[in-house]
Amino acid sequence: MEDTLLENQKVIVFQLQNEEYALPVEYVGAIERMHPITRVPQTASFVKGVINLRGVVIPIIDLRLRFGIAEKEVSEEQRMIIVSVNGVEVGIIVDAASDVIDLPVDSIEPNPEVVGSAAVDYIDGVVKINDRLIILLNLEKVLISEQHQLTVKAEG
Template identity: 40%
Template sequence: MSEKQFVVFKLGKEEYGIDIMNVKEIGPYQESVKIPNAPDFVEGIINYRGKVIPIICLKKRFNLVSKEVDNNTRIIVINLNEKQIGFIVDEASQTIRLNDSNIDSTPDIVSSVDRKYLTGVGKLDERLIILIDLEKVLNESEKTQISKMDVEL
């Protein structure tokens, strides 16, 4: 039985988990610069350690109701095809370990569009954590469009 580590973050009241191996860094929210003609879920770009990286609002991407940025808002930076991308989340507070036996497959009720980036549902005590693969949240044309925003400073 293998065990995996996940970074848990919140969007609204729901908890989501991503494989810790995909996470480069979790940082405080910072205001982004808007980009004309970007997809609506792309908040803009920020200067991240001398590189300009795109910032994606996961709530907009998942069609969830947005809330105001507060002191708990975080940016999770991941590597996507050798480039960094930041995802805005309401809160990112902990890492957890789950055994394979505590991870169920994605329920059939979920639409096929969403299934591609859902990897399962983690059970930890009384909590259910929706496990997602942030690398699959964007389709190929969106990845191409966003990769053009990656600029060295």
């Protein structure tokens, strides 16, 4: 029975620009429509601010800006994926959240070597499913500098 659990990884698939990305569902707390965001001064450009979600203040990161992709006008398809990493809740803005799928673990290929790509540090691997290429994100690496920045601000 345990072997079956290890064969598939349940992920949430979302879009940024023309690419499909995936996050393991265990990190995801909720997928929300866009909420009004309150700016926070002196944060990194990709930190859009904070939202109040059911009484909890959550920092919001624009994943496009985090990856160096041009910012997009707010649209009906955009979503905030609320994730929890190491006990910290953060919202990430994505172009669209499409579906939850089971990825066969043995179909995950290691990072492609892409010269000059900043996003390569945040990738755990890629998966080919039919004609789709899905990039598996390492959420801890995506969020680490933002968490570090919050820690430094709290200490300083």
